[in-house]
Amino acid sequence: MPLPSGLSPPAMVTCAIRPYFQIPGISAASGILYHDRTLYLIADNSQYLYVFDPATDRCSTVPLAADPAEHIPKPAKPDVESLTLYKNRIYAFGSGSKPNRCLLYIYDLRSGSVVTEDLSARYESLQRSASVPASEFNIEGAVFRDGHWLFFQRGNGAGGCNGVFISRNEPGNAVRFVPVHLPDIDGFAASFTDATTVGDAIFFLASAEDTKSTYEDGTIIGSIFGRMNPENYHVEDVMMIPGRHKFEGLTFYRQTETALEFLVCEDSDSDEKTATIYLMTVPRALSYNP
Structure with a gap:
């Protein structure tokens, strides 16, 4: 699949990332939210919301x-993402x-x-x-914007259908689906794993695995x-994240004059039961027009 914005793999910008917090007791961290100086997390195999105070x-x-x-076996896990x-x-x-x-x-x-x-x-x-079969359906990110829920479909099944469902926040309203083309990573298809907003801008994470299954x-x-x-x-800008990580949760933290x-x-x-939270720094000139 061609890269958006004319990018090719050797020229793709790399963003800076480093471990920032270590939170014991959490495995399979899948969602993250920073709000009011507090960090909220979920794990896809847990029925708890984790509330972390950085101070x-x-x-x-x-x-x-x-x-x-916690640590619910895969067949029974709620898979909150x-x-x-x-x-x-x-x-x-x-x-x-899954049902x-x-x-x-x-x-x-x-x-x-x-x-x-x-x-x-x-x-x-x-x-x-969107004529997406149940076996391919996999919502990995959700944000509320301009009176609509945006649900990010992870196209990691055999059909490889990444996209965004746009749905008004009232029952009975029509749903629109927009397919989204994402670049490959080392020859493997990338698929959505989360999304967030900063002002009017929409940012996303996507990961690649050597699998054709949503399960x-x-x-x-x-x-x-x-x-x-x-x-x-x-997709307007894409940046590589260093290392072989499957990042599944994204939240805005803060901004500086340049990033x-x-x-x-x-x-x-x-089986690791400690969540490592990473700080990712993205140049504003590449990522955001305030």
């Missing part, structure tokens, strides 16, 4: 189920890649309450709108970071 280096948990569990903030509530979306992965957890930051919704019908509507893991090839056009969702800084988390597909 004290302490981590607490919010149960998302009546009888929550994305965190986003909307109206002072944190939304944690399941991927929808047991269609739950949405909503954590109210003011009251501390948690509400659970079944997204099966909504996800089926998304599938029908089975493969050898990790690497990850990229990019910016999308907010009007037509075309934007993001926090990212990874799912290493291992």
Whole structure:
């Protein structure tokens, strides 16, 4: 697949990244959100929301189920893959890649309450709108923008269909699906793993594995970071992330005069039970027009 914006592999810009926080007890980190000087995380094999205070280096948990569990075996895991903030509530979306992965957890930051919704019908509507078979459906990122939910479909199945579902925040409204072409990484197809917004800009993560399955893991090839056009969702800039990481969570952290800084988390597909949070520095000239 050709690279967007005329980029070729040798010329692709590389962003700077380094380990920043270590949080024990979390494996398979899949979603991350920085808000009000607090870092929120989810793991795809857990029924807890993790709340990390960078100032004290302490981590607490919010149960998302009546009888929550951690390190849930793969066939039964809820596969919560994305965190986003909307109206002072944190939304944690399941991927929808299996029938047991269609739950949405909503954590109210003011009251501390948690509400659970079944997204099966909504996800089926998304599938029908783009003729994406259930075996290929895999939501890895979600953001709310201009009255719409944007759901980022990870095209890591045999069909390789990356794209964005655009859905208004009211039931019964039509859904639009925009296919998105992503570059290869060392000859392997990249697919969405998360997305976030900074102002009007849309940023995303994508990773490549040696697999054609939305369920089975493969050898990790690497990850990229990019910016999308907010009007037509075309990829405008792409940057390589050094190393062979499968980064699955992306959140804006802070900005300087010359750069934007993001926090990212990874799912290493291992038994490691410590989450390493990385600081990624991206030149503003390449990534953002305020």
